[in-house]
Amino acid sequence: MTAYQCEPEPGVGIVRRQQMTWAAPLHLEGGGSFAPVTLAYETYGRLNATASNAILLLHALSGDAHAAGYHSSTDRKPGWWDVMVGPGRAFDTERYFVICSNVLGGCQGSTGPSSRDPATSAPIRPYGARFPVITIGDMVRAQARLLDALGIEQLLAVAGGSMGGFQALEWATAMPERVCGVILLATSARSATQTIAWNSIARQAIMRDPRWRGGDYYGHEPPINGMAVARMIGHITYLNEASLEDRFGRRLQTGDSPAFVLGPEFTVESYLDHQGDIFNARFDANSYLYITKAMDYWDLPGRYGSLDAAMARTHADFLLLSFDSDWLYPTAESAAIAASLRRVGRYVEHVDLHSDAGHDAFLLDHVAQEPIITNFLARQ
C-alpha cells in the first residue's frame, strides 16, 4: 500500500469476513451450556513471530466484527472504527495484528438468537427466545476460544468503548494474565439503574410489538416498529442535549410554520424516525434483547465485592478516555475506575476529552483520541 503525496493515508483496504466454529459446548454464567459456537471475525495487519503484537477490539451494542476497511470495492462505508485502524493510524496495522469479532448473541455472523437452533428438528428454525440469556463474561470466554485458535496467548491490548469497554474490563479481570494493556472509552464498571431502565424500555418496545411473536418472527415480518422505537430511545441517550439543540434546534422539516399534524414535523423527529428505520435493516430485534440484557447484568463491583477488589485482579496497564458531554457513561464513571486502579497500584492514564458529541464521541472524535492511544500502545 503506497501512500501518494497529499492523499490521505490509505486504510486497510479490502478485508475478508472470517468465521470459526467450535463444537465443544460453551458453559454459560447463567447456567447451562450450548453448542456449536461460531464467531465472525476480521483481522488487520500481521501476527508477528512471537505472537506478541495482537490487539483485540471490542464492539459496542450495535457494532460488529467489521471494524476497518471495506468488504468489496463497491462498499460505500468502511468498518465502524476505520479512522483508528490502518497503517499509521492509532491501531497501526504496520505494527499490530488487530482482531475484532462479533459478540456472542449478535446478528452479524456470530451465534445468536437468529442462528439455527440445533435442538429443533426443523432444519432452519432459529433459536429465537430459546437462545440462552448470556453475559459479558460469556461473550469474552467465546472470544478467548478465538484467540486460542489464532495462537495468541497474551494480548498486547484490549480496546473498546461503551459495551466494548465492559468486555475489555472483563478480559482484564477474568483472564488478567492474558492482557498487557487495556484501553477503555466512555464506559463503566457497572450498568447504572438509569441504563437498565432505558434498556428495559427498549426491550419492552420490542417485546410488546405483536410482530415479535414471542421471538419466533423469523420467516415473518420482524418487529420493526418496536425496534425503531428502541433505537430512537438509544439514540437520544447517545447524544448530548446541547448538540441536539445545535444540530436540530426547533427547525421544521418543511417550511417556516408548523403543519399542525400529528406526525413528525421537526427535523429532530425525522432524523430519529430515519435512525429507527435504518437500524431495522441491519440489526436483529432478538439480538438487541439479548445484548442489552447482558449489559444490564454487568456489575464488576457486585461480582467481586468492591470495585477495588475487581481492579486488584488486573495485571495490565490502563488508558481511560471519557467525554465531558457523555451523560450515559459520564466522566465520573471513568474517574472512579481510574481512582480504584491507582489505589491498587496499577499504571493508569485517564484523559477526559472535551466534546459536544455526547456518548457517541468515542466513535466520532478520533482526532483527539489518536495520539493518546498511539502513545499508550507504544509503551506496552
Next chain:
Amino acid sequence: MTAYQCEPEPGVGIVRRQQMTWAAPLHLEGGGSFAPVTLAYETYGRLNATASNAILLLHALSGDAHAAGYHSSTDRKPGWWDVMVGPGRAFDTERYFVICSNVLGGCQGSTGPSSRDPATSAPIRPYGARFPVITIGDMVRAQARLLDALGIEQLLAVAGGSMGGFQALEWATAMPERVCGVILLATSARSATQTIAWNSIARQAIMRDPRWRGGDYYGHEPPINGMAVARMIGHITYLNEASLEDRFGRRLQTGDSPAFVLGPEFTVESYLDHQGDIFNARFDANSYLYITKAMDYWDLPGRYGSLDAAMARTHADFLLLSFDSDWLYPTAESAAIAASLRRVGRYVEHVDLHSDAGHDAFLLDHVAQEPIITNFLARQ
C-alpha cells in the same frame, strides 16, 4: 370544617366535578375552528364580592381538573395538588377562590380526541385523529371562556408546573391584563430539542402500535402497549439518575441472583412496567398525542422574536421555582426567564430548591414550596 387538635389540617373535603359547554366555535392557532367546546373544572373556596381572589391552577401533561379533595368518601387518593390546596395551605381556600380545569385535548371531561365528533353522522363516533391539532394558546383561550362565565375579569394568580407553567406563561403574555401574579414551577419558555425528541418517540410508540388504528381505536382494545412504552419513557425523564440509584439500584425483583430471563428482573423494570400499565387505565392515548404535540409547539421566544420581547408583554409579578435535580426543565431554563423579566423591569423571585426527585419535585416537594408560594400570594 373544624380542625381538631393534633390532627392534620383537613383539606377541601368532597368536591364536585363540574363542566361547562360553549356552542360558539373556538378559533385555533393552527387554523380552523371547532365546536362545541366543553371544559371540565373544579373550584375550591369562594369567589369574593369583587371577584378579586381567584387563582387558576394549570395542570401538567397527565393531570386533570381534580387538583384537590375527593370526589366521594370512598376515594383513596385526593386530587393531584391536594397538599397545596385547602384551608391554611399554600393556595388557602379560606382566602382564595381556586379553579382548575382539564385542558382542551384532554380526556378527563374536557373536549378532546375521545369526545364525540359532531361532524359524523354516527352518534357515538369520537374525533380520534380528526381532532384538530391544538396549541398551549388554544388551551388557554378555552380557559378564558370559563373565567368569563365565572365572572372573573382578572386573576390574582395563575400557577402551574411543567406544561402547567407553559399555560401560565401563555396567560401572562397573551392576556397580560387578566393576570396579577404568575407562579411557575419547573418549566420553560420553549420546548427544547431533547424534549421534542422524547415526546416524538413517545408518539411513535403509540402510533406504531397496530391497535392505534389511525386513532380510531374507540370501541376496540386501545393501544396499551404503545402507551405503556410512552409513559415509561416520560417517567424516566421525570426522575433523576441519583434518585433512581437510591431507590432501585441494581436490586432484583426476586432473590439475590438474576433469573437469566428476557423479561423484567430488576426492580426498576417492574416499577416502570407498573407505571406503564396503570397509566393506560386512566389516560387516553390520543390525548397523549395531542397534548405532547401542543407542548412541542411551545416557543415564546420564537413567537415574539425574543424572550425579552415576550416577557415585556407581561404586567404581572412572577415567582419561579426550579429544582436542582430536574434535567427535563433544568434550573437554567427558569433562570433565563427570571433574568429576562428583570431586564424588562418586572418583579421576580426565583428560588432554586434542592431536591433529589428530579422534575417530579414540583409535585412532591411541597414542604419547601409552601411558605414561598404563601408569601408570594400574600403580597399580590
